[in-house]
Amino acid sequence: MPERFRKSHVGYRTNFFERPARRAPGKSMHVAILTRNAVETTVYRGLAPFRVEGRTLVSITIQEKLDLGPEHPASGVSAG
Secondary structure, three states: OOHHHHHHHHHHHHHHHHOOOOEOOOHHHEEEEEOOOOOEEEEEEEEEEEEEOOEEEEEEEEEEOOOOOOOOHHHOOOOO
16 A cells, blocks of 8 residues: 555544445545555455454455556447
């Protein structure tokens, strides 16, 4: 996680565990991350809380955010 987001992340994490709810990956759920070689990039993330032995755990889904452009078939934008 980029340094500039670390302080605010503590509050987001605390709020999430007070009201855990599934959050599917999508355009409104993108976050900045640091790759292993310290390059910042943006990904989509999803959160899925579940309970095990009285504890709330979270499964996290991370999807690469691709800028495909409007002409790419997977972009969902018609060229015509």
